[in-house]
Amino acid sequence: MKALVMRGPGQFGVEEVPKPVCGDREVLVQVQAVAICGSDPVLLAGGILSDGLPGSLPHIAGHEGAGIIVLHLSILPPCDRRPSGPLLP
Template identity: 45%
Template sequence: MDTYNIPETMKAMTLVAYDKLELAQVPVPKPGPGEVLCRIKSVAICGSDPKMIHGGYKFANWPPYFPFIMGHEWAGQIVAVGEGVKDFVPGDRVAG
């Protein structure tokens, strides 16, 4: 069985205000019921990201809060699963 060293914190690109990004050290989340925790191996910029950074979705109240962790185009590997997860196991490769 694979063992995954899950750190307490991780780096995250955060949008702290419109037109202001900061690299932050944040706590690694723990997967809740029905959730998985992924170690992200790569991330890309989507066409919607620059528009969001510059306030292009203010009318939709997006992002819903600041700081907001960026990066929704990603690939990685599951390292932990929450209670009730049956379709995924640590080690599975995933993308979103």
């Protein structure tokens, strides 16, 4: 899958990354749309947010999106369309 990966201040790009594995109470979402959050420019410029993000590098950016559930273990039906909350990857 593709993700926006931050490797350092001002050093970021779209890269191929491994597909995540679903846990018991998690879903895998095929992202259909994304938005830029107010924290994204700060992170990509090399800033540190009040909650300590980005933590360690490399960091996969983005947490404002919506998509289609493609894999789940027990929570929601597949193909259900849901927005994501303001969660971090």
